[in-house]
Amino acid sequence: MLSIRTPSSIFVRIYGGLLLVISMVALSTYLLIQVVNDHRAAEYRESMATGFFRLVAVGIERQPAGTLRDAWLEEASTLMDNKIVLVDAKSADFDSTEQITLLEGRAVVRVNVQHNYADIFSLVSAKEQLYLKARMSKVSEQQAKAMAIFLLDDLEHYQGQETQRLTQLQSYFPFPLRIVSLEKSGLEPDQRARIKRKEVVLALKEGGAARHSSIRIIAPSKMAGHVLVMGPMYLFDWMPVQLLLIISAVSLLVITSAAYFIIHPLEKKIKIVEGAARRIGGGDLGARAEVFGRDEVSQLAHAFNSMAEHIQRLIDSQRELTRAVSHELRTPVARIRFGMEMLADTDDVDSRFEQLALLDGDITELNKLIDEILTYAKLEQGIPVLDFEAVDLGHLLQKVAKETLALGVKPKVTVVLPPEGTVVEAEQRYLHRVLQNLAGNAIRYATSEIRLSAGVYDNCAYIAVEDDGAGIPEKDRERVFQPFTRLDDSRTRASGGYGLGLSIVSRIAFWFGGQIKVEESPNLGGAKFVMTWPIKQRHRNNFKLNS
Structure with a gap:
């Protein structure tokens, strides 16, 4: 169609x-x-x-x-x-x-x-x-003179009443009929001579336009010293001033109305965007420009809404980050303070070394927290500098598996390699961080095994991490990607972490032009995290960004 x-x-x-x-x-x-x-x-x-x-x-x-x-x-x-x-x-x-x-x-x-x-x-x-x-193909001078002769013939039946008869006939003629004295007829000498010879005279008056050109028919009258004057007869004007004025006025009205209906919708959209901008300026961060269409103003409104959403998300994130950071820093800082007090109260060398080791662990934990916060803040603030390059998925899986095993974890780490030579476009550093965060998250909640896999399908790439833990309830699967979020079941503070790892993964997926989701693992029964993104970045428009 x-x-x-x-x-x-x-x-x-x-x-x-x-x-x-x-x-x-x-x-x-x-x-x-x-x-x-x-x-x-x-x-x-x-x-x-x-x-x-x-x-x-x-x-x-x-x-x-x-x-x-x-x-x-x-x-x-x-x-x-x-x-x-x-x-x-x-x-x-x-x-x-x-x-x-x-x-x-x-x-x-x-x-x-x-x-x-x-x-x-x-x-x-x-x-x-x-x-x-009568069938006529043209109007000639002979016919014009014939009209005067017919009128003179008619007036002969009304001798002495010529003026009254002309008044009766006037309703049939579009031009004046009158009898005037020869002196007032406005004829030239040669025309007067022809009148005296009982001839009918045609007097043409030319003007600059058809409406100014006219013809008079003058014929000798039975009344001495008088002539019969028919006219002036004006030629047909194909373009009279009145018609031009009416047509021009109507055309101008139509064009003006059309211009209004063409421009008014755009003006209305601009006012909607302006109103939304004023509301945001007044503190209403939830204000949006409800504009639909495909023109530049609609695109401007969409860009404005995206900007407003990003600003609102940044401000909300900043508030949440400030609140959460102050809360998260209390525990390691309190432990460091307690360790310093214990260190000051003991003279035993072995006890001092033990306290120093604990302090070093607390400082390391504090550094990790600060690193997580800085990474998340960097990804949340705006578009990071992404250097997309060819990444071998199989090599990346093996590298992260070795790094995970090097931590001395208890769960078994299984790797399902994609076909050899499976290469996709990605930012190596951030993709490594995604897989590392997902693997670390799975290790904390797995009972005995985690599984790493990757591959490609329909112009998109994916990496997946599964565990055999308790899984995540469906109602909480969206919430786990929010910063500093911990669930109330087995995935609690006791399992470690700060609630930023999955938030970082979510933001990286967004900037990759892809998405991250969690579902139940069909193989291990626990949670399965899957991140997808375009193999080639020119295909990014085919994916819905998960903001």
């Missing part, structure tokens, strides 16, 4: 997201402008055609059916340079919207983009269900 992951980079998320939004807004804006302009163009064509064809329809309606009407249609077609025919509603096949438009006295324009023409319909007689139809 194909899964789509959210980009983890803030750069990709913000700039890529904004680029996507801007691209979508640009495409949507283009499509919206096309749709809006198509609608505006349709309204423009309809409004420009309505008045013209209303005049033609009125002229046809005035003619009686038959030869006179046909002759008038023929003459009108010649004047317009377009064939005008009469059709009924059935042959025209009007839909409901077109029928309403026609009944309102407006024209219906059907555009055929493929063949580049438009069929224009206008109502002639609602009673007879009669409509005129």
